[in-house]
Amino acid sequence: MEQKKLTIQIVSQSPILAQALFDFIKTNKTLLEFSQLKFNTLPKTPEKIKPQQFPSLKLRRSRENITDIYQYYELSEKEQLIGRDPKSFIPINSKHYRGVSWNHAIIKAVLGEGNLVQWEIWDLKSTNGTFINGKRIKKCQRLQLKDKITLGSSKPSRAIAELIFDFHNDPSEPNSDYWEIIDCDLLLLAIDTRQNLSTQEQEFIKNIDSTSISRQFLVADLPDPQTEEINVKNAEANLAQLENWLKNEATNSSFELVPLFLKPYYDRNQNKEIESCFQKKQEHFFKSLDNLIKGQPENLLANRLTVKLIQILEPVEPILERHQKALSEKIDREKQKLEELTNIELKGAVKQAINQINEDKDKFFKQVKLELAQAKGGLLDNYSKYSIIYKIQELVESLKLKILIKNGQKYIRLSDEANIESQDINKILIVFCTSYLKEWIKEEWKKICEVYNNGGLNALLQRAYAAVDLIPSLLQESPFASPQSINMHNIFLISFAGISCELPHKQISLGSYIMKQLRSQMMQIMMMLTLGLSLIGVSANKNQLMKDLSSIFNQQPWIFGLVVSVVTVLLVNSYRKENDNKIEEVEQKLKKDVANYYQSFTKNLLEKIIQDLNLALEVEDNKINNSLKLVSDMYNNYILELEKQQTEIKKNLEEYKNQQRNLEKDLSEFNKLKRL
Structure with a gap:
């Protein structure tokens, strides 16, 4: 082909006959000028076997603006490692691919149904995972034909290693001698008419692949009629039988039977002079070859070149068809993606969701403040027995009076008989008030989180997450943080002053009290005596009355004793009653002072608690606002990415359509070439 000459291939089961036919054709200078002669012994006809297929993983290598290339790795029944380790069965170059671990995965052979060997891929706890057809495998997965394995990412890209599980044909070609021999323009098979065709010759004639051969000749060597009379008869019978066999049994072959006398070219003792009948046959054969070679040698060469080209391109055709199918699928997928992205009205939906959340949030916090105000009012209600004001009053009223002497001075103190160890009632009251308020804070915060306004703050956050969760893959978890745990211990860590729970009590002696009462009430006593005496008919002035009384008391001492006793009893009773009244007043x-103090103390403490609760609510409000801003930013970025994807998809669509048009042109040209 390189010499731009036609190739004439001579074959024969007999090397002597092949050499003789070769020497015979060499006598024609014209044939030698335009052709290249070759001769070989008859090769064995190869069996028609199906190409052997082997399981393999092919690693795709993407190259920018260039067709992807694949590297095949044939699988065996041994465990085979995949990873960045250069000693791996499939070493992954970290310069070309990212996200692959040093020992990323292994391929194992297992027995499936019918004891057929199948293959599984096991992920070796890789950092970024192993994916099959876009889904991450948990531990291992059995491979199916055409499975796409990506390492380190669910989406294939230029920087992501992609392996495809497939079967590929054995590239080796059996009996290459046969194909080399039939790669010619003219084929001449030399046989001996003295004997029947051998089995090998019959197989060669019946099953010859004449795709690239323009003409085929069956050159039959004739015996010498002068020296081989017996062989002449056998040759005639064999020729007749051969013609009949070619016509009836070797119907698929296109061999032309050409009887020639070749004995002068292999028998040196043979007379070189050839009979005229043989001479005419030789001249006729040479003329046929000359006409073929001189007439259209370019067409013969072009025919063989076309056949070889088609043989080379035939494996490309299914690749082109698969590529075309893959492009069609890509175009359909990209169109579907574009349609899905076009149908998403995220901007309006996100804005509406955020506005609704803000509206619900404002309503919630307004309602919570009203509920807090009502709870505060109920806690400080003077007329409610459930209020802390009433509870403080009730506790103070239960306190008992205790009289003690300090430094010679009497004191009156309030004490709790149930708590003998505590000398200071302030501690009891402070613990009572703070404990009550702590429990109230706890309950109120629980109501804020779980009860107020249809489920509290937790329900508000859940509704907010549901409202903004428009793209589940974008917000895999709630952007709204759970409510904080309320902590107001700092308020109760203050050292409270307390109030004095005792007062000094100055109590006068009984004698002093009697003398004081006698001096202050002497006039009243004298008037009462004068009045009493006048009732019995005795009248006197003061001095006279005193003399008379003295005279009576002297004459009747028992009367004086009786008067003194009565007066003493009356004064003692009066003394006791007055003393009890003073103690009760204290x-x-x-x-009253203690109750007022701790009621005021509670009100003041509650105000601080309400302030801290309002601050905590403001913090929660700000947290929601910040989360909404974060959500808005995420969706804005997502929308920008969607717009970029739309642009990229449109670009890909245009590129795929151009590739599709080019492929259609290539397939059309290929089909034209096949028709030639």
Whole structure:
């Protein structure tokens, strides 16, 4: 082909006959000028076998603006490692691919149904995972034909290693001698008419692949009629039988039977002079060859070149068809993606969701503040027995009075008989008030989180997440943080002053009290005596009355004793009653002062608690606002990415359509070439 000459291939089961035919054709200078002669012994006809297929993984290598290339790795029944380790069965170059671990995965052979060997891929706890057809495998997965394995990412790209599980044909070609021999323009098979065709010759004639051969000749060597009379008869019978066999049994072959006398070219003792009948046959054969070679040698060469080209391109055709099918699928997928992206009205939906959340949030916090105000009012209600004001009053009223002497001075103190160890009632009251308020804070915060306004703050956050969760893959978890745990211990860590729970009590002696009462009430006593005496008919002035009384008391001492006893009893009773009244007044004053103090203390503490609760609510409000801003930014970025994807998809669509048009042209040209 390189010499631009036609190739004439001579074959024969007999090397002597092949050489003789070769020497015979060499006598024609014209044939030698335009052709290249070759001769070989008859090759064995190859069996028609199906190409052997082997399981393999092919690693795709993407190159920019260039067709992807694949590297095949034939699988065996041994465990085979995939990873960045250069010693791996499939080493992944970290310069070309990212996300692959040093020992990423292994391929194992297992027995499936019918004891057929199948293959599984096991992920070796890789950092970024192993994916089959876009889904991450948990531990291992059995491979199916055409499975796409990506390492480190679910989406294939230029920087992601992609392996495809497939079967590929054995590239080796059996009996290459046969194909080399039939790669010619003219084929001449030399046979001996003295004997029947051998089995090998019959197989060669019946099954010859004449795709690239323009003409085929069956050159039959004739015996010498002068020296081989017996062989002449056998040759005639064999020729007749051969013609009949070619016509009836070797119907698929296109061999032309050409009887020639070749004995002068292999028998040196043979007379070189050839009979005229043989001479005419030789001249006729040479003329046929000359006409073929001189007439259209370019067409013969072009025919063989076309056949070889088609043989080379035939494996490309299914690749082109698969590529075309893959492009069609890509175009359909890209169109579907574009349609899905076009149908998403995210901007309006996100804005509406955020506005609704803000509206619900404002309504919630407004309602919570109203609920807090009502709870505060109920806590400080003077007329409610459930209020802390009433509870403080009730506790103070339950306190008992205790009289003690300090430094020689009597004191009246309030004490709790149930708590003998505590000398200071302030501690009891402070613990009572703070404990009550702590429990109230806890309950109120629980109501804020779980009860107020249809489920509290938790329900609000859940509704907010549901409203903004328009793209589940974007917000895999709620952007709204759970409510904080309320902590107001700092308020109760203050050292409270307390109030004095005792008062000094100055009590006068009984004698002093009697003398004081006698001096202050002497006039009243004298008037009562004068009045009493006048009732019995005795009248006198003061001095006279005193003299008379003295005279009576002297004459009747028992009367004086009786008067003194009565007066003493009356004064002692009066003394005791007055003393009890003073103690009661001190007790009432102490209880009133203590109750007022701790009621005011509670109100003041509650105001601080309400302030801190409002601050905590503001913090929660700000957290929601920040989360909404974060969500808005995420969706804005996502929308920008969608717009980029739309642009990229449109670009890909145009590129795929151009590739599709080019492929259609290539397939059309290929089909034209096949028709030639």
